[in-house]
Amino acid sequence: MVKSAPSPIASRKPSKVEGIKENSNFLREPVATEILEDTTHFTENAVQLLKFHGSYQQDNRDNRTKGQEKDYQFMLRTKNPGGLVPPQLYLALDKIADEYGNHTLRATTRQGFQLHGILKKNLKAAIATIVNNLGSTLGACGDINRNVMAPPAPFKNRPEYQYAWEYAQNIADLLSAQTGAYYEIWLDGEKAISAEENPEVKAARQRNGNGTIIHDNEEPIYGTHYMPRKFKICVTVPGDNSVDLYSQDLTLVVITNKKKQLEGFNIFAGGGLGRTHGKEETFARLADPIGYVAKDDVYDIVKAIVATQRDYGDRTDRRHARLKYLINDWGLDKFRAQVEEYFGKSIEAFKPLPEFKFHDFLGWNEQGDGKLFLGISIDNGRVKDEGSFQLKTALREIVEQFNLPIRLTSNQNLIFYDIEPDSKQAIQDILSRHGVGDDPSKIEPLVRHAMACPALPTCGLAITESERAIPGILERVRALLDKVGLQNEHFVVRMTGCPNGCARPYLAELGFVGSAPESYQLWLGGSPNQTRLAQPYTEKLHHNDLEIFLEPIFVYFKKSRKSKEKFGDFCDRVGFDAIREFAASYDPNTANGANKSRHRVNLKEEVYGKLKEVAESQGKPMTQLVTEALEAYFQNLS
Secondary structure, three states: OOOOOOOOOOOOOOHHHHHHHHHHOOOOOOOOOOOOOOOOOOOOHHHHHHHOOEEEEEOHHHHOOOOOOOOOOEEEOOHHHHHEOHHHHHHHHHHHHHHHOOOOEEEEEOOEEEEEOOOOOHHHHHHHHHHHHOOOOOOOOOOOEEEOOOOOOOOOEEEEEEEHHHHHHHHHHOEEEEEHHHHHHOOOOOOOOOOOHHHHHHHHOOOOOOOOOOOOOOOOOOOOOOOOOOOEEEEEEOOOOOOOOHOEEEEEEEEOOOOOOEEEEEEOOEEEEOOOOOOOOOOOOOHHHHHHHHHHHHHHHHHHHHHHHHHHHOOOHHHHHHHHHHHHOOOHEEEEEEOOOOOOOOOOOOOOOOOOOOOOEEEEOOOOOOEEEEEEEEHHHHEEEEEEEHHHHHHHHHHHHOOEEEOOOOOOOOEEEEOHHHHHHHHHHHHHHOOOOOOOHHHOOHHOEEOOOOOOOOOOOOOOOOOOOOOHHHHEEEHHHHOOOOOOOOOOOOEEEEOOOOOOHHHEEEEEEEEEEOEEEEEEOOOOOOOOEEEEEEEEEEEHHHHHHHHHHHHHHHOOOOOOOOHHHHHHOOHHHHHHHHHHOOOOOHHOOOOOOOOOOOOOOHHHHHHHHHHHHOOOOOOHHHHHHHHHHHHHHH
16 A cells, blocks of 8 residues: 655644635635735635635636736636536526636536636626526535535435435535635625525534534634545445545445335545655545444534544645545544544444446436436536537527426536426437437447546646547547457546546546646556556656557457456456566567568667666557667668
8 A cells, every 4th residue: 555654743834725724714815805806816815715615716828928917717616416406507507608608618527517717807796696596616626525426317216316315415515614705705795595404414513522513613614724625525325336436535325224215324435536746645545445324323424534634634735635645644443443533432334335336327218207317428528519519509408498407427427307208309309409419329438438627728737638638539549449459349538637636537447647748647457437546557658659559558458358358457457567568579560460570689688678677667668669769760870
């Protein structure tokens, strides 16, 4: 197991962000003052607090002009527990995208929407519109509990799915920021009309346990400093990994009895994927099973785990501040003991679970009560109109005409549900008229299961392209698979423009992680169901070298796989040493049955050793390095 750096927190100075939170008067200042100023952007202190309100300040790097001010704009992210987007809210977001944004919506990997391209002068109006239409952006970003995820499938005849939705909403309410700053700043103090809070949730928030809440504080759970870093939660059902449960800080798995009545929850904790290139003390980590609690104790166990991270998480080094590092440093036994101290009793033994599988719920499906639901694939989550492809218009027409609720998925797709069967044809006609398909079998499988983050031009952390690059990358991967005789093969591909891992590439079978302009770290060996971490295979692969690099790996997979073995499982089974050894001796001229003689050249032992060492460090076949070196040599001769 990777060991993170020890953290003698008491003797180290808190990070700058901790001071910004402490002096903000519970997220008010300087945001409240600066939103009134006639400027294009916020100061750095305000930018840090703005995240808690659901917005990131960005700079469109495509529009940079030397000597001119940055092209400042804002991304807004909605918080939709369980991915729920009421029809009224969807239409409001669609309108905001046109009036204030860049005319697109983007479904996120955490079941929310993002709006891009909003100017500072329009930020208040945009947020107010969202809140007044049954939505929120509070806590969608920042050092706080983020959007609580749940499987999006609206099965009305499977109670466990309904429990997952219910508790995703309740836990989101339990851990929602209580500060009045949000409504004071964006709605001039008027709190929007919303559903009455569950009395159990309200009582649980104030229940102290053994130090889980902070008395006489505007934020009884979070306190003045909120969390050390972001905190991510999901609720799922046994066997359903449509939420990437192992990537979460905290996962609850619904446990029912034989009568399908809710009994309690299995608990996982300590997942997280963000890391930093060149910093081995940062790493992706899967969540561990912690134990089981009865349903009456679920809010108290959530608070106990949150309080443990709140009080013991690293507030000095933000790279070391997630719950995964606390559990990694302490070990599970110490972590469980501290949680039990806050909880007030022992955590019960983990209940047996079936194997988790990934589901995307695309296409037309019965929801179990006579009605239908429809899962629509959205490439990289980008809802847009482009040429004859008019997805944004089609979705708006469907919502306007049928007033359907929406559930967003963790794979950046969208589900309409509660559809009357006699409305199916009319919905299909709308989609067809706007060039949008409703049959998932017609989607290229590589595309269907792929994800990418937005990256350039707006994300300030992006090192290279992601959303704009992945369509071309997938086409090239498909062509290469066809070339080597793997026409029917597909696997999970995910891409990010930086190592923070927003599209969860470290769980993919083939993961691209931005490491330099036009270059990616390549990760292999995740499972098709996202239940195993991939591992880094090469540190820097330029996109121009994609085919020459991947071809020997795919050929080895074709030759040495077991029956029906998937690509990620194969890479994990044979190991990287075997893959590299095959790649080092691979000759494309003799591959796939080509009847060509193989030319050999003898090398001195020390030269061969150096060549092998460099090939391994660069993750390239030795043949490729020799060819490149000789080509450069002959070029210099001429």
